[in-house]
Amino acid sequence: MHIDLRTVSIKPLRQTFDNVAARLGTNKPASRYQEGTLDLQADVNFHYRPLWDSAHEIFDASRTAIKMRDWYSFKDPRQFYYGTYTLARARMQEKVEGDFELVEERGLLENYPAAAKKLALEVMLPLRHVEWGANMNNASICAYGYGTAITQPCIFQAMDHLGMAQYLTRIGLLLADETELEAAKTAWLQDAKWQELRRYVEDTLVVKDWFELFIAQNLVLDGLLYPFIYEQLDQVLAAQAGPVMSMLTRFQSEWFTETRKWVDASVKTAASESPENQAILSQWTLSYRDRALTALTPLVNYALGENAPAVLDALLEEFNMRATKAGLKL
Amino acid sequence: MDMKVAAKKLGLKERYAAMTRGLDWETTYQPMDTVYPYDKFEGIKIHDWDKWEDPFRLTMDAYWKYQAEKERKLYAILDAFNQNNGHLGVTDARYINALKLFLTAVTPLEYMAHRGFAHVGRQLRGAGARVACQMQALDELRHAQTQIHSLSNYNKHYNGFHDWRHMHDRIWYLSVPKSFFDDAVTAGPFEYMVAIGFSFEYVLTNLLFVPFISGAAYNGDMGAMAFGFSAQSDEARHMTLGLEMIKFMLEQDPANLPIVQGWIDKWTWRGVRMLTIVGMMMDYMLPKRVMSWKEAWEIYFEESGGALFKDLARYGITIPKCVAQATIEKEHITHQAWTTFYQYGAAAAFNTWIPEKEELDWLSEKYPNTFDKYYRPRLEYLGEQAKQGKRFYSTTLPMLCQCCQIPMFFTEPDDPTKICYRESDHNGEKYHFCSDHCKEIFDHEPEKYVQAWMPVHQIYQGNCFKPDVDPTAEGFDPLAAVLDWYNIQFGRDNLDFEGSEDQKNFDTWRQTAKSNG
Amino acid sequence: MSNVFIAFQTNEETRSIIEAIADDNPNAIINEQPAMVKIDAPDSLTIKRASIEEKMGRDFDLQELHVHLITLSGHIDETDDEFNLSWLN
Numbered sequence: 028m029h030i031d032l033r034t035v036s037i038k039p040l041r042q043t044f045d046n047v048a049a050r051l052g053t054n055k056p057a058s059r060y061q062e063g064t065l066d067l068q069a070d071v072n073f074h075y076r077p078l079w080d081s082a083h084e085i086f087d088a089s090r091t092a093i094k095m096r097d098w099y100s101f102k103d104p105r106q107f108y109y110g111t112y113t114l115a116r117a118r119m120q121e122k123v124e125g126d127f128e129l130v131e132e133r134g135l136l137e138n139y140p141a142a143a144k145k146l147a148l149e150v151m152l153p154l155r156h157v158e159w160g161a162n163m164n165n166a167s168i169c170a171y172g173y174g175t176a177i178t179q180p181c182i183f184q185a186m187d188h189l190g191m192a193q194y195l196t197r198i199g200l201l202l203a204d205e206t207e208l209e210a211a212k213t214a215w216l217q218d219a220k221w222q223e224l225r226r227y228v229e230d231t232l233v234v235k236d237w238f239e240l241f242i243a244q245n246l247v248l249d250g251l252l253y254p255f256i257y258e259q260l261d262q263v264l265a266a267q268a269g270p271v272m273s274m275l276t277r278f279q280s281e282w283f284t285e286t287r288k289w290v291d292a293s294v295k296t297a298a299s300e301s302p303e304n305q306a307i308l309s310q311w312t313l314s315y316r317d318r319a320l321t322a323l324t325p326l327v328n329y330a331l332g333e334n335a336p337a338v339l340d341a342l343l344e345e346f347n348m349r350a351t352k353a354g355l356k357l
Numbered sequence: 358m359d360m361k362v363a364a365k366k367l368g369l370k371e372r373y374a375a376m377t378r379g380l381d382w383e384t385t386y387q388p389m390d391t392v393y394p395y396d397k398f399e400g401i402k403i404h405d406w407d408k409w410e411d412p413f414r415l416t417m418d419a420y421w422k423y424q425a426e427k428e429r430k431l432y433a434i435l436d437a438f439n440q441n442n443g444h445l446g447v448t449d450a451r452y453i454n455a456l457k458l459f460l461t462a463v464t465p466l467e468y469m470a471h472r473g474f475a476h477v478g479r480q481l482r483g484a485g486a487r488v489a490c491q492m493q494a495l496d497e498l499r500h501a502q503t504q505i506h507s508l509s510n511y512n513k514h515y516n517g518f519h520d521w522r523h524m525h526d527r528i529w530y531l532s533v534p535k536s537f538f539d540d541a542v543t544a545g546p547f548e549y550m551v552a553i554g555f556s557f558e559y560v561l562t563n564l565l566f567v568p569f570i571s572g573a574a575y576n577g578d579m580g581a582m583a584f585g586f587s588a589q590s591d592e593a594r595h596m597t598l599g600l601e602m603i604k605f606m607l608e609q610d611p612a613n614l615p616i617v618q619g620w621i622d623k624w625t626w627r628g629v630r631m632l633t634i635v636g637m638m639m640d641y642m643l644p645k646r647v648m649s650w651k652e653a654w655e656i657y658f659e660e661s662g663g664a665l666f667k668d669l670a671r672y673g674i675t676i677p678k679c680v681a682q683a684t685i686e687k688e689h690i691t692h693q694a695w696t697t698f699y700q701y702g703a704a705a706a707f708n709t710w711i712p713e714k715e716e717l718d719w720l721s722e723k724y725p726n727t728f729d730k731y732y733r734p735r736l737e738y739l740g741e742q743a744k745q746g747k748r749f750y751s752t753t754l755p756m757l758c759q760c761c762q763i764p765m766f767f768t769e770p771d772d773p774t775k776i777c778y779r780e781s782d783h784n785g786e787k788y789h790f791c792s793d794h795c796k797e798i799f800d801h802e803p804e805k806y807v808q809a810w811m812p813v814h815q816i817y818q819g820n821c822f823k824p825d826v827d828p829t830a831e832g833f834d835p836l837a838a839v840l841d842w843y844n845i846q847f848g849r850d851n852l853d854f855e856g857s858e859d860q861k862n863f864d865t866w867r868q869t870a871k872s873n874g
Numbered sequence: 875m876s877n878v879f880i881a882f883q884t885n886e887e888t889r890s891i892i893e894a895i896a897d898d899n900p901n902a903i904i905n906e907q908p909a910m911v912k913i914d915a916p917d918s919l920t921i922k923r924a925s926i927e928e929k930m931g932r933d934f935d936l937q938e939l940h941v942h943l944i945t946l947s948g949h950i951d952e953t954d955d956e957f958n959l960s961w962l963n
Contacts, residue, residue: 037442037866039513045520045844062509063502067468072526072810074539079395085542086472109499110428110506117425120418159380163479166491170476175468182475182495189488190417193376200367200375208379216382229386369954412950415937423940430941563945567881567910574909582909586883590943597950647908661947664876668949668963 050099060106065099067175088173091238093297093304098174100300104292105180105285112183115285116190119278126274127197135271136201143268144202150260150330151276152199152211153221157252158192160228161185164244168237180289184245187286191279198275220325227322238297239311245290246353247315250346251323253283259338260330291353298354309355316346316357373414378407381484395480399545401617402610406483409605412597413489420492424499427587431503434583439510445870448576448644450515450863451854454707455573455642456508456581457517461706462534462634463565464504465525467588469538470553471497477546486605489598493554496591503584510580514866515859516849517706524706527821528843529755529812530634530698532762536809537631541624543805547606548620554599556624560662562592565635568653572643600665607672614673623801626679626794630761633690637698640691640720641712649723654687679794682770688724689773692732697766699739703750704836706845708854711740731773748853752836754813759788759806760795767791783807878919878948878959881912888942890929891921898922910944918960919948 042048043057046066051057073085083090088098107115130136165185172178199207215221227248234240257280264272273280298305320343327342328335347357367375384392396403415423437443447453471494478490512518525531541552570585603621606613636650648656666676695709702709712720717736720728742749755764769777779790783803790796799806815821819828822838837847845851849858880895882888884906892911896904902915913919926934936957948959 037514037869040516040862041513041519043509044512044518044522046522059502059506059509063505066522067501068472069465069469069522069526069535072532072535072815074532074536074809075543075805076808077543078545078805079398079543085539109495109502110432113421113425113428113499116421120421124418155380156382162491163487166475166479166487166494169494170472170479178472178475179498182471182491182498185475185491186417186420186495189377189380189491190421192380193416193418196376196379205367205375208375212379212382216385226386229384229392232384232392233387369952413940414952415940419937423937426941559947563947567945571908571910586910586944589945590883590940593943593946594940596946600949660877661879664878664947664961667876668961671963 058106059110060103060108063108064103064175064179068173068178086173090171090173091236092307093238093300095174095297095300095304099176101174101176101293101296103176103180104288107180107183116187119281120190123194123275123278126277127201130271130275131201139202139271140268143264143272146260146267146330147264147272148199148202148207148211149214150326151195151256152207153215154252154256155192155195155199155208155211156215157224157228157248158188158195160232161188161244161249162192164231164234164240168241168244172237172241177293180293181241184286187282191282194276194278198272201275220329223322223325227318238308241293242308242311243315245286246294246350247312247319247346249283249290250287250349251316251319251342253279254342254345255323255327255338257283259327259342263331287349291349294350294353294355305354305356309357312350312355313357316343316350369414370411373411373416376416377411377488378484389482393480393482396482396546399547399616401547401606401613403482403606404609406486408608409483409485410601411485411489412601413594415492415594424496427590428499431583431587432506435507435580438580438583442866442870443577443579444511444514445863445867446577450859451708451710452573452576452578452642452644453511453515453859453863454517454709454854455569455638456511456578457515457707458634458638458642459581460504460508460518461521461524461528462531464501464508464521466534466538467497467501467504469542471495471501473538473542473549473553476542477549480546486598486602489594489601490550493591493595493598496595499591500584500588503587507580507584514862516846516857517708517859519846519850520844523844527812528704528706528845529757530705530763532757532810532812533634534631536762537627540627540805547602550599550602551617551620552624552627554595555603556599556621556628558592559596559599559665560625560658561628561632562589562596563657563661564632564653566592567657568648569635569639569643572639572645572647575647576643576645603669603674604672607669607674618674619801621674622677622679623798625677626683626792626798627761629679629683630763630791630795633694633763636691637694640723641695644716646719649720650691651687651723654683659684682792682794685770686767688727689731689768692720692724692728692736693766693768696732696735696739697755697764700749700751701755701764702853703752703847703851704840704845706843706850708852708857708859710854711736711743727773743853743855750852754816756789757811757813758791758795759809759811760790760799762809762811763791765789765791875916876961876963877914877916878946878961879912879914880919880921880946880959881910881944882942883944884909884911885942887930891926891939891942894925894929895919895921898925915959918958920959921957923955 042054043062047057047061050065068086077085162185165181169178169181169185215225231240231243234243257276261273298308327339331338350357383389474490474494474497478487478494481487508518525535541549566585566589570582573585574582606617639650698705699709717733721733739749757764765776765778767777769775777792779793779796781788781796781800788799790799816839821842823842826838840847854860882891895913896902899915899919902913902919905912923934923936946959948961951958
């Protein structure tokens with residue numbers, strides 16, 4: 028006999044897992060984001076201490092100065108778990124791929140004006156290495172952070188930065204060839220205007236407190252660099268050479284709009300937890316903000332010439348507003 | 358224009374090198390050893406990371422594209438399976454108990470692998486290796502989450518799934534997988550790569566995912582099939598990374614050989630011991646069987662692992678010594694494990710049972726040298742007792758091996774009637790082991806293994822009761838208090854399948870389906 | 875001599891892939907199991923993009939194999955046109 032299982036109406040014994048129900052209340056169905064995130068990380072009864080860090084447990088909340096009563100207070104406003112994350116990125120990459128193909132097939136860069144091309148190559152290509160630093164730092168936060176709610180988006184962030192480094196590489200290969208990648212690396216390592224930024228990136232690579240690293244990288248450096256490159260420089264290039272470069276960097280600009288919401292929400296959650304957290308986060312933000320501005324100034328000057336001071340002021344003002352809105356006292 | 362475009366087109370290898378390796382640089386504002394503080398203390402000598410061969414050259418755009426396609430397929434199958442009450446289509450509700458073990462024992466390991474690879478993906482000094490590890494970190498998160506999502510619907514209808522995270526960190530048999538991964542992740546980054554990237558992914562996951570998941574499909578579980586095979590498609594990349602890492606270390610410096618060989622020996626055995634549970638799932642928990650554990654072992658370990666070790670012989674790698682014992686034990690361990698779980702069925706978060714007659718016949722046929730001689734009479738006796746209303750439940754606490762943490766039920770390699778016991782002294786304390794190989798692992802690093810959170814010791818020390826429990830109160834029942842702390846709901850999560858709530862519900866729901874049809 | 879192997883999920887796309895592999899590797903043994911197909915071959919196995927494209931009647935990127943792959947063994951060498959599995963010993 029054929030059994031039509033669809034017609035069976037069954038009353039479930041429970042709506043979700045106990046740990047999720049304990050947070051949401053029983054009899055509430057949970058989302059895939061919640062079931063795939065809440066309490067996912069082990070927090071007790073570890074068997075051995077790391078040979079590489081015997082002062083801590085495998086996962087240990089004391090790896091940062093920030094203190095939370097519940098590390099699952101953090102919520103990703105995008106509700107990204109692996110599935111939603113990859114689908115979102117696949118949609119973005121499909122659009123960008125279309126743009127790259129169009130630019131390549133129609134030869135839209137053939138007649139790209141020499142001055143704009145030089146500016147794009149000199150300012151954008153060395154950013155591959157900044158993206159790489161951002162990739163490393165977010166891998167670090169994912170590895171040593173506490174609680175899946177905040178560590179999970181950081182592996183996404185890490186891979187996004189790798190992806191963006193690869194998009195920048197492709198722009199370099201489209202505009203020129205491998206020798207330009209080499210030239211950009213030499214500039215990154217030797218050219219005076221890049222050295223403060225390289226120092227900033229290398230200094231973050233050795234930061235031990237992962238929440239401090241989150242501020243230095245995701246709030247401060249991204250928060251000043253992306254508006255500079257993908258808004259201010261983008262406008263300059265568009266004025267000189269039309270919108271082709273905006274097409275090739277749309278991933279980065281869409282990405283920044285999307286991810287800053289998550290960064291702000293995370294900072295806000297940590298800052299509103301306690302005055303102590305707020306004070307530590309504010310102090311980190313201030314000190315990294317000033318260093319990042321110092322690091323970016325020679326590049327803004329180079330790229331934007333006489334407009335540079337006004338742009339730097341605008342970047343600073345926008346950043347301060349954003350940080351204040353996220354609950355920091357600057 | 359054609360010419361110019363053609364000149365720019367790089368091949369897969371060159372393109373990938375520009376997309377990854379080229380991003381890296383030698384730091385000067387901070388010393389390299391401070392940026393990468395953990396990749397030298399194990400004594401592995403790497404002279405030239407540029408010699409690293411990238412396995413599977415996936416750039417992020419391709420990764421997102423193909424992985425999203427896999428995710429779309431997987432969740433479409435899952436949604437359809439759930440909407441159609443697919444759980445009622447599995448061969449037999451006993452099967453669902455294998456999934457309970459999967460969620461409580463394996464899924465948390467996927468998560469640990471995610472964090473472990475994020476750590477190694479940050480710490481290795483070579484850019485190519487680091488990127489491959491980071492991608493694996495991302496994949497492993499996928500595996501944890503797709504498993505949770507696939508099993509979420511089972512949790513709504515069946516017991517034993519409801520508090521898997523809490524259980525994994527507490528229940529006695531779950532300390533076997535937990536300590537396995539804790540061991541790997543607390544080791545240095547290179548040992549982690551041998552432990553997980555090589556021994557676990559390359560040598561052993563085929564045994565976990567391929568025959569067992571094929572068996573799940575055979576038993577009508579399209580949900581488990583979807584997450585299992587979809588996860589394994591990422592494993593192909595992971596296995597290749599593990600193999601590449603081994604070759605790379607061996608090619609970089611001859612002094613690496615003894616260190617790597619030691620890790621291969623250790624982790625093959627650690628993996629073999631942990632797979633006892635998977636073997637038991639295959640032989641006892643799949644109502645319809647694709648192949649026996651012994652057959653799976655022969656195909657995926659002896660044949661495929663054998664080919665691998667033969668290939669690595671050119672570097673001086675030899676087959677781990679423990680393989681001889683594992684080869685003898687392939688005919689024993691699943692029966693020993695199931696008999697043990699059956700007897701400790703009151704303290705486990707899944708139902709246990711004595712196989713039906715046809716199933717015992719199948720086991721007799723698949724294990725002609727051992728089953729009838731050593732195991733069938735015992736299982737038949739226990740089954741007979743249960744039928745007479747005297748279902749046996751052990752109420753004592755088992756002694757556990759200090760290394761693999763499995764109860765002492767393995768027998769002497771040359772005498773299947775005698776339980777194997779080994780021991781070592783360390784700082785005036787005695788430690789017990791299930792085998793020569795577990796003892797050897799302990800003796801090599803006693804400072805590490807004395808730290809282990811041993812579930813039975815912890816119970817004796819009073820660390821496994823809820824905070825409001827008073828063990829001095831009159832009529833205190835320690836075992837009940839421990840189960841309460843485990844969050845095992847007595848009579849629902851545990852005990853025999855016969856008479857269980859899962860059995861009754863499954864039958865009722867299927868009956869409803871039939872009468873509706 | 876050792877076998878290399880590769881296994882795919884059973885579906886419409888892999889039908890063409892497996893046919894192409896069988897044509898290009900006369901020594902390969904095709905082994906069908908529940909929901910999967912395992913292909914064993916002595917020493918080495920070659921998957922050719924062109925052969926799959928011919929079977930499918932469309933462009934095929936070898937990286938699409940990832941979507942259907944279950945497992946494999948052997949050393950991998952991958953170019954835009956070929957995916958090779960082999961043992962060196």
